[in-house]
Amino acid sequence: MNSVEELCTLIGSRITWGRGEDASSLNADTPLLEMGLVDSLAIMEIVAALGKEAGIALPDTEIVAANFRTPKALWNAIENLSGEGRK
């Protein structure tokens, strides 16, 4: 996982899109929670996919609304995580 765009692709693949909507409408600033795009099941799937596809283990303490407001917020949380890992 190298960019917020890649993260958008991962998130987009875990959303059940309605007709006339699709993953390409998702960008770094899409308000995921406000728009009701992700529910608790989608969040669990996103967390699982981060682990499986990108080797990113998001700890329970990071699975909070503040980190899922937008793809960018989640990207920042992931970057902080790896930053701490490097220290």
Added chain:
Amino acid sequence: MTAQAPVRLDALLARSAQAHPDRTALEGAGESWTYAQLDRAVDALAVRLAATGVAPGDRVGVYAPKTPATVIALYAALRAGAVTAPLDIADPPERTARMIRNAGLSLLVTADRALAGAHHAATRARDGAPADEGALDHGLHWLRVLAPEDRPGPLPAPTDSGGYILFTSGSTGWPKGVLLSHDNVAHYALWAAGEFGLTPDDRIGSQAALTFDLTTFDLFSAAAAGACTVLMPDMLRAFPRDVVGWLTEQRITAFMAVPSLYHNMLQQGGIADAPPPALRIVAFGGEAFAPELLERYLRLLDGVPFYNLYGPTETNACTYYRVPADWTADQELPIGRGIGGVHIDVLDKDGRPTDGEGEIHIAGPVVFQGYLRGGAPHDPTVTVTCRDGVARRAYASGDIGRITPDGRVFLRGRRDNQVKRRGHRIDLMDVENAVLELPQITTAAVVAKDGPHFGQIWAYAQTEATEREVLAALRDVLPKRMLPDRIVPLATLPTTTSGKVDRRALSGTAGHTAALALPEEITV
């Protein structure tokens, strides 16, 4: 509390406004309302609604996000004499339109943020004709769905002077409006306030959507006791860690939720590391609590009473069991005995009381008035003779159970196609109808899976469409919680010797599922 004059829900608020005018009644979205302020706002809005044409017995939907303004709207509609239906803005407009039509709602009250969705649903309910609208206080709006002359016929007493409607998944693909009287809800709200010993010092955490029957406690038991209802921001609902933090920050003292949320708060939410210190009453209902987790909670929140509540939407919570402090996971957890004034009996298939397994029947002041279908009420209750020899009007719950000689009830399963997801009732036929109504589907069967996919809902469909296309189409008509976990396109559906779809084979209970094995790449 029983056999007295019926209690109105908005009177619970008025009474507390008299007794504790300066106590905080409601907090949420950064606002705080005292009982006196809330009651005055409700009065003023009720007058506005009446001026807009709302008459006693009219059915009014409140389609708005969960904020103090929405609570004001619910109470104001009740005070104006309306039969009031909370609606969920997260539901697809098509589904909301069906609720509007089935319940015969003539007016919607909505909020700035939900106005577009409300118009969408109202227009669908009106066969494409846009609805008139007007502004109200608190960022609220009204939308007229039915002209006065098109309103459905009046409801019978007592709902001719108002009531409450909650929707439940039905077998026809149309959500059924569960018509409750003021007293049906108030009886339960007053019982819960008394049993839990609620006082004006209590802060009740309200986390679920107002369309969910558990929330009648949050609003009306609080009003009955002069306690404060604290609305949790909707965005936190999916995050157990945030819920735990919110319970602590908001100094919540009483909390009612589905076991799924308690499970998640323990397994991912970190509640064991930092139990909310003010919490003194924990109640749950809607599904079974995982026994090991419940046992851990009892140790963790030592001395805090845990209540198991049971009851279909049609009767509110109607049984309760206070879990003993020394309860352990190897013991079966009963749903308990009837709340005050409620009779519970278990009857065999001939309608006679049985000591073995049978269908749970519920009688008493909490039993609803009937379902609203096509705008008209249909009362499905039956008269049964209970084991004390008394004949009573009862609701046959469809739940299978057993009753002990001392009146404790144990739940044993369902009689029909109903399943539970996070405490929400889902009729598999409701989902199946939605699938069958899609133009790209020839035929389909929706089943609850057994075996390795236990608990999942799968749709098997004869279709040219892909799984993703079918799911996208279903998103337009079903709430997210009702979407199948998987859509399996099949050339033909398996049938039994009598020619019916073999649902047992599809659900994986019959042991010959090999023929229906799936390529592993199909995932949702």
